[in-house]
Amino acid sequence: MKHLRFLNKHFYKYKWWIIPGVFFVVISNIFGVIPAQVIGHAFNLITENIQIYGLFNGFDRQQLVYDIFSYSLFYFGMLVLLLYLLRGLFLFFMRQTLILMSRHIEFDMKNEIYAHYQKLSMGFYRRNNTGDLMNRATEDVNRVRMYVGPAIMYAINTIVLFLLIISAMYSVNAKLATFSLLPLPALVIIIYMVNTKINQKSEQIQEQLSSLSSFVQERFSGIRVIKSYVRENYTRKIFAQESENYKESSMSLVRVQALFYPTMLLLVGLSTILTVYIGGEQVLDGSITAGNIAEFIVYVTQLTFPVTMLGWVTTLIQRASASQKRINEFLELQPDIQSGDLAIDNFKGNIRFENVSFTYPDTGITALKDLNFEIKSGQFVAIIGRTGSGKSTLANLIMRMYDTDQGTIYVDEKPLPSVQLQPYRNHIGFVPQEVFLFSDHIYNNIAFGLDSTTDEQVEQAAKDAAVYHNIKGFELGFQTMLGERGITLSGGQKQRVSIARALIKSPQLLIFDDCLSAVDTRTEEEILQNLGRVMHKKTSILIAHRISTIQKADLIIVLDKGSVAEKGTHKELLAVNGIYEEMYRNQLLEEEKKSL
Numbered sequence: 104m105k106h107l108r109f110l111n112k113h114f115y116k117y118k119w120w121i122i123p124g125v126f127f128v129v130i131s132n133i134f135g136v137i138p139a140q141v142i143g144h145a146f147n148l149i150t151e152n153i154q155i156y157g158l159f160n161g162f163d164r165q166q167l168v169y170d171i172f173s174y175s176l177f178y179f180g181m182l183v184l185l186l187y188l189l190r191g192l193f194l195f196f197m198r199q200t201l202i203l204m205s206r207h208i209e210f211d212m213k214n215e216i217y218a219h220y221q222k223l224s225m226g227f228y229r230r231n232n233t234g235d236l237m238n239r240a241t242e243d244v245n246r247v248r249m250y251v252g253p254a255i256m257y258a259i260n261t262i263v264l265f266l267l268i269i270s271a272m273y274s275v276n277a278k279l280a281t282f283s284l285l286p287l288p289a290l291v292i293i294i295y296m297v298n299t300k301i302n303q304k305s306e307q308i309q310e311q312l313s314s315l316s317s318f319v320q321e322r323f324s325g326i327r328v329i330k331s332y333v334r335e336n337y338t339r340k341i342f343a344q345e346s347e348n349y350k351e352s353s354m355s356l357v358r359v360q361a362l363f364y365p366t367m368l369l370l371v372g373l374s375t376i377l378t379v380y381i382g383g384e385q386v387l388d389g390s391i392t393a394g395n396i397a398e399f400i401v402y403v404t405q406l407t408f409p410v411t412m413l414g415w416v417t418t419l420i421q422r423a424s425a426s427q428k429r430i431n432e433f434l435e436l437q438p439d440i441q442s443g444d445l446a447i448d449n450f451k452g453n454i455r456f457e458n459v460s461f462t463y464p465d466t467g468i469t470a471l472k473d474l475n476f477e478i479k480s481g482q483f484v485a486i487i488g489r490t491g492s493g494k495s496t497l498a499n500l501i502m503r504m505y506d507t508d509q510g511t512i513y514v515d516e517k518p519l520p521s522v523q524l525q526p527y528r529n530h531i532g533f534v535p536q537e538v539f540l541f542s543d544h545i546y547n548n549i550a551f552g553l554d555s556t557t558d559e560q561v562e563q564a565a566k567d568a569a570v571y572h573n574i575k576g577f578e579l580g581f582q583t584m585l586g587e588r589g590i591t592l593s594g595g596q597k598q599r600v601s602i603a604r605a606l607i608k609s610p611q612l613l614i615f616d617d618c619l620s621a622v623d624t625r626t627e628e629e630i631l632q633n634l635g636r637v638m639h640k641k642t643s644i645l646i647a648h649r650i651s652t653i654q655k656a657d658l659i660i661v662l663d664k665g666s667v668a669e670k671g672t673h674k675e676l677l678a679v680n681g682i683y684e685e686m687y688r689n690q691l692l693e694e695e696k697k698s699l
């Protein structure tokens with residue numbers, strides 16, 4: 104329950120919704136209780152009038168008695184109707200305030216969680232899977248909303264109704280009130296127990312459903328692999344098994360639910376029988392009127408719904424508390440990467456690594472060891488090395504996706520952690536190794552990094568990335584949709600669209616993380632030539648596997664097992680006869696083999 108205290112700030116913010124809301128609950132309940140008394144009076148009127156009507160048997164006046172009697176009944180009927188209408192009106196206001204408030208709180212919470220997620224660092228995204236993040240921002244928030252809205256509303260409603268009805272009952276007759284209420288505690292306990300059971304089963308079903316959905320989602324994403332390995336029957340069988348489990352749990356839930364209403368009706372029926380029996384005795388000894396029995400039956404029926412709600416409200420509160428705990432776990436996390444204060448308005452693109460080492464905290468893998476080098480402003484620098492040698496890690500450190508364990512990275516001679524993070528990243532055009540494009544138009548994908556763009560800018564970026572003609576070849580050109588409901592680009596086209604996305608920013612520093620691997624050598628040559636023009640006097644860092652890509656670099660850094668093994672120009676490195684020269688020889692050999 105303590106986790107729900109987090110929501111108090113929201114309640115405070117929306118106090119002018121809660122206060123009238125509670126007021127409407129009280130008023131609507133008053134209008135809900137008075138009709139029972141009116142019905143009681145009407146009942147008394149009937150019994151008394153029937154006797155008077157009988158006395159006038161055979162007299163002309165009998166018709167007059169009948170008219171007065173039916174007029175009074177009509178009056179009582181209209182009064183009950185009016186009271187219920189007023190109750191309905193205030194119930195409407197109650198929902199309009201309390202439930203609407205819960206929607207506002209839900210909206211605020213979702214925005215708060217989303218904004219907070221965005222602040223958290225890469226390590227957080229590595230540690231937690233996307234499904235979990237999504238669940239906390241949607242399903243868990245929804246459960247909390249059920250607490251701030253319906254649960255609170257029904258709880259207040261139940262308390263107010265209980266107080267009003269019980270005091271009304273005891274003011275009529277204490278003995279009858281006690282007997283009529285006797286089955287209610289049993290009803291509360293049974294409902295609570297059944298509800299807990301239903302809840303456990305629903306949770307189990309929910310889990311099975313999400314595992315079923317993940318299974319289906321993954322299998323359909325990998326449908327190509329399934330078809331090529333002819334595993335359709337195999338996956339169908341697994342799916343049938345998972346569905347069977349889901350069906351079994353659902354059936355067992357239905358069985359429990361089927362018990363719920365009969366049990367409830369049984370106990371309410373018991374209460375009614377007791378009311379009529381004890382009430383009958385009381386009428387006989389003259390302590391109450393027959394109308395009071397009718398009044399009590401209405402009370403007992405009115406109490407049934409809130410009592411049922413009580414069990415439901417308890418489960419809603421328990422669920423909300425568990426969900427809020429999960430939400431708080433993430434909201435209380437502080438980003439590992441905190442922005443510095445130094446402004447970096449005229450970034451020149453000078454990067455210096457001084458004794459930099461880095462170990463991934465989750466795996467304990469030391470990816471970079473004691474790196475020392477300088478990338479001067481305006482240089483074209485290449486990073487090369489075997490797979491797993493730490494090239495992408497180096498790019499991530501420059502982007503400050505992670506902080507170094509030891510040593511310092513200086514940007515324009517300022518320690519990177521002391522620099523304002525977002526303006527710094529804004530100066531960089533980063534093309535990651537794993538291309539990610541949004542399910543949106545090609546145009547919007549290229550324009551992604553800028554707040555406003557012109558068609559010319561987008562087209563020029565596409566031309567520089569050598570993807571313009573491909574895009575123009577599509578029926579809808581730059582308005583072609585990508586992603587699930589759009590077209591699928593080839594690996595090379597994707598890489599080039601993501602290059603265009605970086606180039607459109609005219610960044611001061613460009614980092615290509617092995618993003619030319621799916622591009623043929625001729626197109627690669629074209630892109631490199633364009634880069635020479637676009638990145639003139641600006642810094643470019645190219646991570647590559649092919650030596651042909653980087654031969655013209657001002658500086659080539661060869662990484663081996665996380666350390667700088669060699670550095671220099673192409674010519675200088677060949678002269679060293681080391682790793683670089685060996686890679687060069689192997690690649691030449693491969694090309695010769697291909698040309699044979």
Ligand SMILES: Nc1ncnc2c1ncn2[C@@H]1O[C@H](COP(=O)(O)OP(=O)(O)OP(=O)(O)O)[C@@H](O)[C@H]1O
Pocket residue numbers: 229463465466468469470488489490491492493494495496497536617
């Ligand atoms: N997010 C991560 N968490 C933990 N370990 C990682 C992570 N990313 C990379 N590593 C490890 O760090 C080492 C260096 O990886 P990195 O991706 O930097 O190499 P790379 O030179 O870019 O490789 P490739 O050429 O195959 O892309 C590897 O041993 C890898 O397993």
